Amino acid sequence: MQTDPATGPLDGLVAALDIGGTKIAGALVDGEGRIRVRSQRPTPARDDGETVMGAVGDVLAELADSPLWEAAGAVGIGSAGPVDAYRGTVSPVNVPGWRDFPLVERVHKATGGRPVTLVGDGVAMTAAEHWLGAARGHDNALCLVVSTGVGGGLVLGGRVHPGPTGNAGHIGHMVVDMDGEPCACGGRGCVERIASGPHIARRALENGWRPGPDGDASAAAVAAAARAGDPVAVASFERAAQALAAGIAATATLVEIDIAVVGGGVAGAGEVLFAPLRRALTTYATLDFVRNLTVVPALTGTDAGLLGAAAAAVA
Template sequence: MRIEGTAAPAATDRPKDPGSPLVAALDIGGTKIAGALVDSSGGFLVRAKRPTPPGGDAATVMAAVEQVIGELKSDARWSRAAAVGIGSAGPVDASVGTVSPVNVPGWRDFPLVRHVAAAVGGLPVALVGDGIAIAAAEHWQGAARGYDNALCMVVSTGVGGGLVLGGALYPGPTGNAGHIGHISVDFDGDPCPCGARGCVERIASGPNILRRAVDNGWRPLDGAEPTAAAVAASARAGDPVALASFDRAAQALAAGIAATATLVEIHIVVIGGGVAQAGDILFAPLRRHLANYATLSFVSGLRVVPAVMGTDAGLAGAAATAAQVLDLTGFSLR
């Protein structure tokens, strides 16, 4: 994890100690850039959000990040900010502070930590992949709490993940460990923007669930906007094409999860993100396919559950991870 400059939990809006230090958290993805000032109880004191500029060059995307930071800085409580935590779509290289998100083409080896440090006046900045951030949030006080070995995933515009092994986050040397979205599960499958073929993300992400349904003749109910959520709505109504698209996504997820569990012996998988909001439309076929892939005795009892931290998990996890990396006094991760 990259730290530059000098030396959170439940996603709520409750302040704790009015004088305690705060962490400025950033959650950067392919569709949105969110920010918050987070206190030591996980309370969100102030929030800001901008859409990620589609197809924007590096400067344009960074300008949106700076707008979010500027909105946080305009709050009087910014003076209590002790550090900045960033959870970014990956891959990231936390060892040098750069990001190259697959879904943000304007950023390739972009020195995000350096730019953010400049924007926040030299506060220490810690960078992790968004999957790691979500794992931090869910393990701290979410669905993976109490488990020493877990895979926490986000299935949304992309598919990412983070690992907890032996009771601690395991980000790996560059902050990308657990990036399940780019495990190949279909060797002759469609090309993925990462350069490989048949990646979990290319099959199971929201845009690809939608793409596959449309390619097979699906149309939304009642003239609704064509989205993955609309495909889920059609699946609930029994549309066979919509059901098949979710089933294919679930199969890809199951194959990637089983491979991961076999390698590192995880005991629980927590899945969040927009696609997970489909509920049993996703989880029922996922558990069914997983039973066919996770067959060895030490993975056959693997639990798969929905995330409970909601859409703020990335922010809460970025804050919690920064507090841990920087050892901030007053932030307990227990």
Template sequence: MHTEVDALVAALDIGGTKIAGALVDARGRLLARARRATPAQGDAADVMDAVAETLAELAGSAHWPRTVAVGIGSAGPVDAAAGTVSPVNVPAWRGFPLVAEVAARAGGRPVTLVGDGVAMAAAEHWQGAARGRANALGMVVSTGVGGGLVLDGRLHPGPTGNAGHIGHITVDLDGDPCPCGGRGCVERIASGPNIAARARESGWRPGPDGEVSAAAVAASARAGDEAALASFARAAQALAAGIAATATLVEIEIAVIGGGVAGAGEVLFGPLRQRLADYATLSFTGGVEIVPARLGSDAGLVGAAAAAAQASGLWG
């Protein structure tokens, strides 16, 4: 089992707009980087070519010989048990055998696959806002809502690499249909596009630049716009209910929230902390801390490396 502190992990962060890669060391530093645009409308081979080019650029680094494992954080759904990915925003990849394809190009190094929400949770626990906490929920609130769990000090990806996917907990029993097939999911209420859509339905209008996004709604909310404030309040309520449900099930002590919507700051975090008290009412759920994520756009890479390191027994 490798424990050498000089061993590196090659990390890949795969999404609908970009494929990022890095060589990551035992302190979470990114020693080499590579990046390609995701040819999301291309065929399956086009997308894999972009991944292969990213990996090849990393393999050209002087640090590559120290690389002993590969970690992948991918937009989902993922199936780590089967080694496949079916990202919603990459139509050509449905059940695509990503782990086998990467392993074939990684010189026999072991490959670990997790969903992007799980990667974010791993990153924030290892190097970010949940460092030193044994039980944590990491959440990405963006175009969708994802998440991941750390339990008893270890990442808990579950058999398929999706455990902690809080975005598809139902918080409104008779709520709107969600694209996942369920109803009233956290994501259906709290994602960026849904915050913007609800604000518009309630009378909010974009500014002179015409931007229709959660960030634009947040700016209006800070200026006191009632429809904008109400839409963020509703999103905060949904997130609070989902976090409380998670705390009730697995006793988390902290929830770390990242993603574009978290950039709204107190417009989101203020009502979220308030509403959490309405749902986290049991003695063992009442102390859950809500904090913003720290690692930003590198979280996917850092977390993919952490997941691979845990799976490979690296770095203690």
């Protein structure tokens, strides 16, 4: 467990959980958005549901060891989806042991009866960016997490719009290729199937790209190869950018957003992703009311999920 020595009032202190297919992170976050205590465990994503819940419990137990724990009045959870905030359940595509898992009830019990708010990870990132990041001051925005999967969330009329179940804005499972490959969600041709990190890497490998001597076959390695001019790596990122642009433009046409904020590990590729994304948007965002749509990198980084979960807990 790491503790931030920052001092100051504890008004608004909440516990936050960021649950994904790779890691389960937890933190105590104050009302200014400062992370005062943090904990993390790997996600045992291929194990049964109780084992995954055990990792969540370990994170919460470590937070509870902090002298600040008693001041935390609520718990916010941002989880890989789909989630059902109304029922308090989660069914992350990349955590097969959790299907309709009663996460809110279990966390409520594990934290001594504290109130628990659940949102999807894309909505959590959106809340963080609207509170402290690149969407701050924007009344209508789409925020995307492009990583192992692709998630998203909406700000409409100046407020984060999670929808009835906490999944509104989940751009990753918007269909952008009617004859595309099957997606893990059960659909076909989804943005996630084309633009997520594992699928960027998979496409590059299938088309002849080969890792360097270290054997790194991740999307980050493909991005490095693209920066060095490898045409197959460049093409894989251009295809991902095209899928993202199609999804962003469709969302903008539907609800009139004026900014799209892109975060997550794949966004770390920088202009390897953003340059073709902006070019592709000129092809898809053609109507007058979406033509000036801005696309920018997220600012809250790897803490977006925790900060957004905290924001959801006090909204």
